[in-house]
């Protein structure tokens with residue numbers, strides 16, 4: 001017998017007490033999915049900024065017209081002189097960045113070693129969560145494949161205000177489409193960190209040690 | 221025949237299943253003053269943080285309720301969800317394997333690594349691979365397995381065993397970590413910077429330097445998964461350091477070893493579990509990094525993707541309609557962090573990769589009640605109930621401990637005669653727990669309580685008039701340690717039911 005059929009048999013004989021009804025009829029789950037969460041203080045954007053800063057990441061706000069300047073300033077502030085760009089990143093965003101050498105993957109993917117020589121990455125993002133200060137990448141073309149936002153030590157990340165939701169439930173609902181399309185997700189809450197030594201939090205282990213978030217305030 | 225030189229640091233000799241009974245091991249561990257101090261500091265820090273992180277959530281109880289119910293639904297209808305998971309993973313380009321037990325899981329993983337021709341793998345911290353002792357099986361096949369989680373690295377380089385599921389090196393302090401790094405890193409790769417001090421930031425940097433070359437050259441990674449989503453065919457890894465992302469992203473081949481109880485019905489369910497898990501485990505609003513991947517994603521990350529679904533005794537636990545609740549566990553570690561017994565004796569005394577209150581239930585369920593250690597584990601608790609209160613999936617831990625005590629007693633009764641019956645345990649059971657069952661254990665605990673600030677007094681205080689020598693202990697306890705409000709409340713409500721007659 002195959003391992004699968006044997007395990008399935010074991011499971012079925014372990015569950016003889018369970019009535020033969022639909023799972024949802026057998027066990028009720030009392031939960032309304034996808035609801036906004038009640039934020040304790042301030043509006044969604046204020047809470048988002050405060051909570052991202054709690055993780056010792058930098059957050060700056062700007063209006064859309066000022067985004068190129070904000071990105072240039074962010075690269076400078078993190079000390080980057082080289083940066084990799086996802087293929088789908090709006091190149092107009094970078095017009096103001098002088099003195100930074102940009103690398104793209106137009107001629108084919110960079111190796112991990114090549115990425116390791118670059119200072120920074122600039123990306124857009126998919127959804128952000130105010131309550132937890134989380135930014136989610138769904139690795140669309142303006143965010144690039146996962147390695148780009150992992151190997152370089154500085155991540156300059158653009159969040160549009162319309163992408164910020166109150167809590168995890170709304171974010172999960174918005175992300176479902178990307179997952180169904182087969183794209184991976186990376187949820188980022190502050191720079192890489194560890195609490196493995198005496199449970200005291202240290203920022204900066206393997207992921208980018210500096211997270212620089214630019215919040216673009218859209219509309220009014 | 222000469223022994224093959226080892227590729228990775230050797231763990232301590234012996235098998236966990238052969239560990240001594242809990243009281244014996246606990247007594248040994250209580251003698252380790254440095255460990256007790258490290259544990260006390262760490263568990264108290266995390267307890268307070270968790271209380272804050274959870275206190276922020278107005279709907280925490282509804283979340284726990286939902287988390288418990290979703291897991292119940294999965295467990296009671298596991299065949300259907302496993303079929304769906306296999307189907308969607310396969311559709312996403314992953315290959316699904318099934319393993320009846322640890323040996324079969326190890327054989328599958330070894331064969332997959334050998335197919336790639338690689339002689340080393342990088343590993344994301346994973347309880348399932350620890351449970352099946354994969355690293356040693358790989359080592360025997362000539363494959364070096366490198367742990368990449370900082371705490372796992374400390375444990376591996378320290379020739380040690382994990383003592384906690386979230387912070388496996390919780391029993392080590394910074395100066396011990398420094399010594400291990402200086403001594404061992406250079407033997408297995410990039411050495412620690414000379415002059416390394418014991419500042420945690422510098423220690424973390426040393427780990428970054430040591431592991432980076434391994435990440436950049438690795439062709440194969442092995443992970444577990446916190447959740448396996450049936451409808452979208454996705455696996456989820458929750459982590460902090462980015463070592464997980466390195467392993468899940470850079471290699472060409474990714475093999476994930478996943479217990480069959482890890483399934484969630486729907487991607488939507490992550491909204492419940494991604495609120496419950498981080499606050500319960502690292503006591504943060506959210507952990508730094510979570511990765512979700514659905515098989516192979518074109519042009520991004522590993523293209524050769526495998527998932528090994530492991531039983532290894534889980535179906536034993538499932539067969540007990542009451543006991544199966546323990547399989548809801550999402551390995552957050554809140555129950556061990558809050559446990560006054562764990563705080564004193566540490567994780568090694570439990571003789572398993574799953575220590576603490578949940579380990580005391582799961583190990584005898586999964587491994588059976590044949591070994592001395594597994595028979596003793598359900599007694600490794602004072603039944604104070606703090607664990608039950610913090611569990612994010614509402615596992616009635618204290619109640620299940622009592623339930624498993626019954627199972628152990630039944631197993632012993634059923635045993636053919638001629639098998640030695642450990643002398644103290646029937647009496648211990650009546651007295652309500654290991655700590656009260658044997659005066660030597662009690663004395664060890666008493667000394668520990670004095671040295672460590674009277675924490676064991678926290679629950680003995682509330683047991684009411686105590687027979688000698690417990691009365692002596694409470695009378696002479698010199699460091700008052702008021703119980704937490706929640707514990708007091710719990711006790712007032714439950715003491716009548718929980719004190720064994």
Ligand code: SF4
Pocket residue numbers: 500548549550551552553554555556578607610611612613614615617
């Ligand atoms: S039993 Fe509950 S509290 Fe303990 S590790 Fe599992 S989920 Fe967490």
